Amino acid sequence: MTVDQQRERPTLAAVARHAGVSASTASLAFNNSGPVSAATRERVLAAAAELGYAGPDPRARSLRRGRSGIIGAVLEETLSNAFRDPMNLLMLDGIADVTGPAGNSLLLLTETAAAGVHVPGPQKAGPHATGAPAAASPSSLIDAPVDAVVLFGCSTRVDEAVAIVRRRGIPVVAIEGRPMAGVLDVGLDNRVGSRILAQHLFDLGHRDVALVTLELDQGRLPGALTPSRIDAGTSFTAVERVRGVQEVYPGIGGYATLGSTIDEGIRAGHALLDDPATRPTAIIAQSDLLAAGVVRAAAELGLRVPDDLSVVGFDGVRVDDPLASDLTTMVQPAFEKGRAAGRGVLDLLAGGAPESVSFTSEFRRGSTTAPPRR
Amino acid sequence: MTVDQQRERPTLAAVARHAGVSASTASLAFNNSGPVSAATRERVLAAAAELGYAGPDPRARSLRRGRSGIIGAVLEETLSNAFRDPMNLLMLDGIADVTGPAGNSLLLLTETAAAGVHVPGPQKAGPHATGAPAAASPSSLIDAPVDAVVLFGCSTRVDEAVAIVRRRGIPVVAIEGRPMAGVLDVGLDNRVGSRILAQHLFDLGHRDVALVTLELDQGRLPGALTPSRIDAGTSFTAVERVRGVQEVYPGIGGYATLGSTIDEGIRAGHALLDDPATRPTAIIAQSDLLAAGVVRAAAELGLRVPDDLSVVGFDGVRVDDPLASDLTTMVQPAFEKGRAAGRGVLDLLAGGAPESVSFTSEFRRGSTTAPPRR
């Protein structure tokens, strides 16, 4: 049992009393936010030290000020998955790069926590309840003390939560989200980029091409990519990238994965390549990580890239695997996207009305594409 | 100019008034925390919907409850660097895995923000100040509304901030930190693990061995590893790993990097290998990422691993580069460490007094070590 658990901590009021000044003056002394004589400030600080006062309570401060200095970053399902994708990390980093110096930190939130769970059954408020509060409902986007929110490729599942957050007057910035009213958009030319890649393969002569998608819809198992599955897709980015490819290969099929990881790419690669009879001559992966996995799978099957199989990715990640270190891909400015989102947040918080921005990815011809073999 | 910027948002009190009940009842209705008749609850919820009330303000709630549902994760210098290390990500994920279901989210903080910056000059509080608050002091560990804090291999720089946080009565858990009073420790056998690796090389016959360290001290340039530099090291983990190696190779030299990245490993590799005259027969890297970089550098110089050079790492990361995909290393349970830290946090928040835990890494013989060439 820790002893100091018992003794209650001093408040600003206590410090003020001990220093013989009013609470208002003590506050000014701590914040350097008004005219306070040097002598008084000294006295207040001394009193604080004597009482072991650790400074103003952030919770109270944020209530009064109406700002918590916290920006929520809403990522997909689980942190582990989100962290696996270098794009997310770059964007997070970009946001922090802009908002950090302005005094904000990032709160990691996941879509799971979007819809606040409410325990239905009422419970008696026993007068002698000594234990912890019976059921703390899972924290969520909805009851996090955030000043603003950045959505990372949000799916439809967050809609409700976003509506609530907006109703509260909290600025929302969406990175590659389906355009929503009142939400500042930071976009990417996913459709055009994907079309360019598809066109590249088409121009090389490929007619038998398969697509490996990012997570299209949450909660569904990976598997064959069908038109109905595409139409049911909830991930805006994934669907957009499909649409771009369809402009070149209208009836394209392929494989829908669980997300942007090398392992998923390997799995998809095997699903598409194991059977020589149905093997495509090229594969369009919706991310470089997936592409790297496909290349790996191809290698495991004894296929050479690009001789036996062409592979394109998306993102412009540097993958360590030398086989996939020079992918043909679209390079997207992820860090800059994050910075733009961060600027948007700051603008909105300052009461401005920033315009949505859209970034352009750039085609990079690597060594993983070539004409199909006859 | 957004219109709804003007209209002020409804409060719980307004909703209560509109529903014809008291604020207390409205609160109970929203929280299911007391006996409220179904009819009343309905009425309150309807009133809320009508007024566009988004639910209780998290800031006010956290002040009153004394809990914000936020756990601070204090990482090293910059997020980008921290994110680059898979160990950090795994540990973060482990923490979230435990604390998330309990209703907490993670706030990312960096050591930079440790010592709160105070703007010295007092400024006049003009009555007509319309703009933004003049100078928001950078947010920091100190004024973030966190319920608890987890330190990731903290260096000495955070000491002051940690002291303040502790004074506030906030539980602190340190992962691989220098043991501090009142801080729950989640440790790793860095010293023993490093000794095992060194012994492995020694047993193979290596006598000319160099060490590539993690960031030893913040703010210093990378460069030669000297005894004085080791003694001045502020990173507990890095120093411990050096000590373990010294138990086998007392006078070992090498190269101190800026952190656990492949690029740093490449740089260190070249620094140690470029000159054939001083080339060691084996290199001990303090992380797998560094080791992968060293292997790459060796390859660039035409050296074969393990024939011309043995390399060991630390961590047990899976590196994509096939050259380094089967490193001899110590595998550490990073995810489990994170989970343990999360459990510690929850225990401490619940008023318990958990014991420090220490994890053990496991030797894994890969294909990057062999006896030295004669």
Add this chain to the structure above:
DNA sequence: GTCCTTTCTCGAATCGATTCGACTAGCATC
């Protein structure tokens, strides 16, 4: 019909700070 529970509702105190406007000296100016 009285008394005792149970169920529901409310008023008031509280969480811990920030900030606005008012007030008091002290000083310089005419």
Add this chain to the structure above:
DNA sequence: GATGCTAGTCGAATCGATTCGAGAAAGGAC
């Protein structure tokens, strides 16, 4: 010596909820 200014200080209101204990109404037992 009265007046006007400025720097320093303080009181009181406020941020928006939660929670405790008290009280009223409803229902049941005797």
